[in-house]
Amino acid sequence: MRGSQTLVVKLGTSVLTGGSRQLNRARMVEIVRQCAQAMAAGHRIVVVTSGAIAAGREHLNYPELPPTIASKQLLAAVGQCRLIQLWEQLFAIYGIHIGQMLITRADMEDRERFLNARDMLHALLEQRIVPVINENDAVATAEIKVGDNDNLSALAAILSDADKLLLLTDQQGLFTADPRHDPNATLISDVYQIDDALKMMAGGSVSGLGTGGMATKLQAAEVACRAGIDVIIAPGDQPIVINKLLEGEKMGTLFHAQEHRLESRKHWIFGAPPAGSAIIDAGALTALLERGSSLLPKGITEVIGNFSRGEVIAIRDDQGNDIAHGVSRYNSDALRMIAGKHSQTISEILGYEYGAVAVHRDDMIVG
Numbered sequence: 001m002r003g004s005q006t007l008v009v010k011l012g013t014s015v016l017t018g019g020s021r022q023l024n025r026a027r028m029v030e031i032v033r034q035c036a037q038a039m040a041a042g043h044r045i046v047v048v049t050s051g052a053i054a055a056g057r058e059h060l061n062y063p064e065l066p067p068t069i070a071s072k073q074l075l076a077a078v079g080q081c082r083l084i085q086l087w088e089q090l091f092a093i094y095g096i097h098i099g100q101m102l103i104t105r106a107d108m109e110d111r112e113r114f115l116n117a118r119d120m121l122h123a124l125l126e127q128r129i130v131p132v133i134n135e136n137d138a139v140a141t142a143e144i145k146v147g148d149n150d151n152l153s154a155l156a157a158i159l160s161d162a163d164k165l166l167l168l169t170d171q172q173g174l175f176t177a178d179p180r181h182d183p184n185a186t187l188i189s190d191v192y193q194i195d196d197a198l199k200m201m202a203g204g205s206v207s208g209l210g211t212g213g214m215a216t217k218l219q220a221a222e223v224a225c226r227a228g229i230d231v232i233i234a235p236g237d238q239p240i241v242i243n244k245l246l247e248g249e250k251m252g253t254l255f256h257a258q259e260h261r262l263e264s265r266k267h268w269i270f271g272a273p274p275a276g277s278a279i280i281d282a283g284a285l286t287a288l289l290e291r292g293s294s295l296l297p298k299g300i301t302e303v304i305g306n307f308s309r310g311e312v313i314a315i316r317d318d319q320g321n322d323i324a325h326g327v328s329r330y331n332s333d334a335l336r337m338i339a340g341k342h343s344q345t346i347s348e349i350l351g352y353e354y355g356a357v358a359v360h361r362d363d364m365i366v367g
């Protein structure tokens with residue numbers, strides 16, 4: 001078997017309802033069984049679940065509502081409770097806890113909120129708790145919405161530093177045309193580049209259940225592949241899909257990641273102009289260059305500029321030479337207060353803490 005992997009599983013409304021007007025409990029049980037089996041084999045699972053609106057309609061017995069955004073939000077507010085309750089009960093069968101995360105695009109665009117969400121997601125995964133993510137439909141307005149759960153799942157895959165993103169849907173994968181309309185359409189099994197010709201093949205959702213169809217799945221694949229994550233579109237109505245996939249078996253449509261995840265992160269960190277800098281002492285310099293350590297506040301002698309938690313800063317030696325770039329876990333004011341101090345005193349000085357390091361090694365590119 002391949003090593004332990006992090007897999008984001010996105011379940012479309014089409015899968016969760018099986019094309020009906022109700023959540024298909026039997027199908028949800030089967031998906032949870034597969035997730036539990038993968039976790040028992042040492043893998044980490046993140047679930048991105050659609051279906052809140054469908055669950056709301058079912059729970060309220062298909063009410064007649066005006067076709068407004070507020071009506072959809074009402075259905076999502078009611079349905080999300082049902083949905084998460086169901087996931088909670090089903091995972092509990094296997095003794096697995098879940099943690100709900102409702103996010104919007106605004107959470108991803110603000111560096112500080114992004115980092116908070118990422119820390120929380122990793123904290124859940126470390127405790128072997130399954131994060132169950134949906135868009136915060138009940139409160140999100142059009143301006144701050146991701147809009148569809150395909151794109152949301154790509155963001156979840158980046159947040160969780162996933163190896164693979166699995167988009168489970170009501171088709172075998174991406175076809176040369178929508179198979180609902182074109183009986184001659186054929187399955188595309190490998191995609192190395194998402195170009196305009198491919199985008200032309202991906203249509204919208206015609207079932208009236210899902211949002212975005214294959215078009216948004218392609219957008220999600222583009223984002224995730226650029227971040228170094230393989231994406232698979234596969235059918236959600238079959239047993240052992242998740243395990244087969246983790247064993248490396250081919251299925252559905254595989255979008256091959258464009259570059260290694262580390263390379264991609266490197267580009268991002270170096271691509272972002274530093275928002276400020278931290279000057280470090282000789283001890284920290286040795287730790288960074290020779291031991292591959294994280295940067296601790298203790299080794300910082302001066303903080304220059306104003307930056308937020310989550311922004312990229314330059315790490316410089318006392319001569320002003322650029323040693324590394326990395327994501328600061330504290331804002332500039334906080335970093336100034338804890339510079340030169342032991343990590344154990346951070347919460348005493350600030351009244352809170354985001355961990356012992358100023359810049360984590362995983363978020364740092366040296367050289």
Ligand SMILES: Nc1ncnc2c1ncn2[C@@H]1O[C@H](COP(=O)(O)OP(=O)(O)O)[C@@H](O)[C@H]1O
Pocket residue numbers: 011012013014015050168169170171173174175176177178179180201202203204205206207209210211212213214215
């Ligand atoms: N080229 C294509 N290949 C496969 N499916 C396609 C294609 N173009 C459009 N579709 C449509 O996309 C639908 C799946 O997307 P969607 O309805 O949004 O489901 P989900 O709820 O899983 O996100 C399919 O049922 C199919 O009708």
Ligand SMILES: N[C@@H](CCC(=O)OP(=O)(O)O)C(=O)O
Pocket residue numbers: 011012013014049050051052053054076134135137147148149150209210211212213
């Ligand atoms: N957030 C919405 C689902 C939005 C969405 O993208 O749906 P789908 O295309 O079925 O994945 C809900 O929970 O109803």
